[in-house]
Amino acid sequence: MNYAKRIFSIFILFIISQIGITAFGVIKQLSLDAGEKNLNISSTLVTVILVVINILFLIYLAKRMNIIKTNHPFLTKKNILIILVATLIDRGIAIGGTLLLTMQGHTTTANDSTLIKLFSVVSSVLVVLLVGIDVPIMEDIVFRGGII
16 A cells, blocks of 8 residues: 555656646747747746746655655765766766767757757746756656655
């Protein structure tokens, strides 16, 4: 019974985690159908507000379900050092990959082209919110709840 309850809870968390990106897709499609080339400021604000509410709600649920605990300080010297080293390694890999692509005569990967096309009509604030903040938080909560 407890196992079934846990699986159901993870499924619900996953569904809730998809609300923000689904709202983005619906609002983007409605704007494009209305003949707009880019998302206007009101559509962008509505999407940002929905995504932020979705993030806060999922964090609230994860705390209530004891999936995440906030009693440990995050910004310790060790964590900051790990973040800085990981960032440097990441940048090195990105620069190396770009050099390899350039040497082969390509400018972008197929994945980059798809992302550029997907987010071409959207403000950079929304892209950072969705890709840089929303997705990692949602993924961490859903998989931490399901795996650990």
